[in-house]
Amino acid sequence: xxxxxxxxxxxxxxxxxxxxxxxxxxxxxxxxxxxxxxxxxxxxxxxxxxxxxxxxxxxxxxxxxxxxxxxxxxxxxxxxxxxxxxxxxxxxxxxxxxxxxxxxxxxxxxxxxxxxxxxxxxxxxxxxxxxxxxxxxxxxxxxxxxxxxxxxxxxxxxxxxxxxxxxxxxxxxxxxxxxxxxxxxxxxxxxxxxxxxxxxxxxxxxxxxxxxxxxxxxxxxxxxxxxxxxxxxxxxxxxxxxxxxxxxxxxxxxxxxxxxxxxxxxxxxxxxxxxxxxxxxxxxxxxxxxxxxxxxxxxxxxxxxxxxxxxxxxxxxxxxxxxxxxxxxxxxxxxxxxxxxxxxxxxxxxxxxxxxxxxxxxxxxxxxxxxxxxxxxxxxxxxxxxxxxxxxxxxxxxx
Numbered sequence: 001x002x003x004x005x006x007x008x009x010x011x012x013x014x015x016x017x018x019x020x021x022x023x024x025x026x027x028x029x030x031x032x033x034x035x036x037x038x039x040x041x042x043x044x045x046x047x048x049x050x051x052x053x054x055x056x057x058x059x060x061x062x063x064x065x066x067x068x069x070x071x072x073x074x075x076x077x078x079x080x081x082x083x084x085x086x087x088x089x090x091x092x093x094x095x096x097x098x099x100x101x102x103x104x105x106x107x108x109x110x111x112x113x114x115x116x117x118x119x120x121x122x123x124x125x126x127x128x129x130x131x132x133x134x135x136x137x138x139x140x141x142x143x144x145x146x147x148x149x150x151x152x153x154x155x156x157x158x159x160x161x162x163x164x165x166x167x168x169x170x171x172x173x174x175x176x177x178x179x180x181x182x183x184x185x186x187x188x189x190x191x192x193x194x195x196x197x198x199x200x201x202x203x204x205x206x207x208x209x210x211x212x213x214x215x216x217x218x219x220x221x222x223x224x225x226x227x228x229x230x231x232x233x234x235x236x237x238x239x240x241x242x243x244x245x246x247x248x249x250x251x252x253x254x255x256x257x258x259x260x261x262x263x264x265x266x267x268x269x270x271x272x273x274x275x276x277x278x279x280x281x282x283x284x285x286x287x288x289x290x291x292x293x294x295x296x297x298x299x300x301x302x303x304x305x306x307x308x309x310x311x312x313x314x315x316x317x318x319x320x321x322x323x324x325x326x327x328x329x330x331x332x333x334x335x336x337x338x339x340x341x342x343x344x345x346x347x348x349x350x351x352x353x354x355x356x357x358x359x360x361x362x363x364x365x366x367x368x369x370x371x372x373x374x375x376x377x378x379x380x381x382x383x384x385x386x387x388x389x390x391x392x393x394x395x396x397x398x399x
Contacts, residue, residue, distance in 0.1 A: 008038065009144050009161060012307045012397055013137055015039045021101065021110040021128065023087070025117055026137035027241045027266055029178065031161045032113045035137060036083055040111070045081035046073055050089040060090055067096050074104050087112040088119045094126040101131050116186060118239035136241075138303040139267045140164065142387065143396060155292040156282055158269020175273035179203075186240050193236070198223060202233045207274035210243075210265045211295050213318065234263060242266055244302045249317040249328045262316055264298050271295065284371075285343065293342035294326060297369060297386060301327070304395040317357070325357055329393070335364040338389070344371045351378040367392065 011031065015022060016039045026032050046069070050056045059066050073079045084093065097110050110132065114120065120127065127134075139159040142149050148164070157163050157171040166174060183200060186192070193199040201223055209219070214234070216227040223230070237243040246262040265271040272278045272292075282289050298314075305312045310331065317325040317337075327338040337357045341350055346368055354366040358380045366381045367389060375384045390396050 008034070009140055010146075011035055011137075011144055012141065012304075013135055015111065015135070018109065018133070021097075021132040022112070023120075023127075023132055023134045024111065024113045024137055025120075025134070025241060026113075026115065027139075028115045028181070029160045029162055030137045030139055032115075032137050033085065034161070036111055036113065040081060040083070043081050044079040045083055045111075046070065046079050047083045047085070049085040051086050056089055059093060063092055063096055066093060067100065070096075070100055070108070071103075074108055080107060081109050081111065083111045083113070085113045086115060088114040088116045091119050091122070091125045094128065098126050098128055098131065101128070116240045118192065118236070121239060136306050138299075138306070141300055141303050141307075143304075143390075151296075152282060155268055155289070155296055156272060156278065158267035158272075160267060160269065163269055171269070172273075172278045175269050175278060178270060179273045182240075182242070187236070192240075193233070198225065199233060199236075202230070203274055206234070206237065206263065207265060207271050209263070210271050211262060211291060211298070213262055214260050216260070237263070237265075242270070244299070246298065246327070247315050249315040249325075264295060264302075266299065268292055268295055268299070290342040293371075294340040297340050297389070298327065300390065301329075301395075304390055304393075307397065308395055310395075323353055323356055325353055335361055336393070337361075337364050337366050339368045340386075341368060341370040344373070346370050346372070346378070346383055348378050351381040351383070354381045355379050365392075 009031070013024075013035060015024070015036070024032050024036070048055055048059075048066075050059075070082055073082075084097075087093065097112070100108060101110070112132065119125065140161055141159070145154075145159065145164065153164075157168070157175065160178075163171045163174055183196065183203075187199060188196050202219070202225075205219055205222060216230045219230045220227045234243070238245060243266060244264045246264065248259055248261065265274070269278075272280070277288070280288065282292070301314060305314070313330040315328045315330070317323065317328055325337050326340045329336040329338065337354055339350070339354050351368050354368060355378075358364055358366050368378070368381050368383045369386045369389045370383060372383060372385055375382060375388065377383065384392065
């Protein structure tokens with residue numbers, strides 16, 4: 001049975017009253033269709049869903065048909081907005097859209113959604129040359145969830161809108177189906193890899209390594225592929241919007257730094273589904289709980305920074321000397337170092353790396369983010385409740 005009735009969450013991304021066309025890219029089930037429907041409910045529009053086979057074939061066989069139908073609707077004033085779902089299925093339509101924008105300047109807007117950027121990134125694909133803005137939609141942030149926020153549930157099942165409204169049993173089934181759908185539709189159907197079995201093995205290992213520094217050599221040895229092939233697989237994850245990359249900190253520093261990135265899967269629930277730990281016991285203070293809490297905070301930062309359209313660079317630091325900082329944020333000349341701990345009362349030893357970093361970069365702000373109910377200081381480090389981090393960073397828009 002349904003655990004909750006359907007809830008329309010207030011999303012941070014808002015495409016009402018845009019003066020330009022736009023792309024909205026996001027993994028499947030992040031709510032792109034619901035967002036567009038809500039924002040355009042009072043706007044006459046034509047919707048074309050390329051996931052529907054007949055629609056796809058109709059336009060793939062005759063791109064001119066698309067132009068005829070859109071032109072007819074504009075000329076007869078039936079609509080002034082056209083929504084094309086899953087535009088990556090037929091990138092050739094973008095040439096027609098470009099031409100229509102030129103022909104009907106100021107009279108038509110397009111809203112183009114997609115669950116993969118891979119085909120759109122290919123050389124020669126028309127991304128409308130500044131005629132359309134690019135937005136990304138993610139699973140729900142803690143700000144969008146609001147009073148329904150249950151941290152332990154999010155660490156286990158993630159924050160895809162549908163999953164948040166399901167019972168634990170339903171959530172597990174949905175997430176398991178999601179991983180299978182990703183393999184069958186995003187990977188196999190699009191012929192992104194030659195050996196689906198090898199890629200499936202890679203997904204399992206990569207999900208276990210989510211949040212760790214990537215060792216391409218170790219992964220290539222375990223899977224039996226070259227390091228370049230493993231790098232190509234990680235690129236597929238990024239192109240199909242399944243992961244975020246955190247590069248190493250590159251500001252000049254006297255000591256040697258590790259050079260490999262960290263990769264985070266886009267949702268804690270999806271990560272747990274790939275690693276088959278949806279039913280694993282989550283105990284506060286355990287290594288798994290701490291790993292998932294860090295994963296959650298990193299994802300919240302990626303999402304809220306993207307929604308804010310601020311140019312904040314996210315990186316991490318690990319030196320061969322042992323100094324390690326979970327996250328370093330750079331915006332213009334500002335530097336912020338962040339350590340993430342799942343405990344409620346971190347002590348001095350847990351702030352040591354931040355203190356040492358502060359000696360190297362005395363102007364940097366130092367935050368230890370945790371589950372403490374109240375803020376306090378350890379030397380030069382501010383220990384703060386995790387929600388307060390986003391307030392300190394001015395990443396809390398009105399929802």
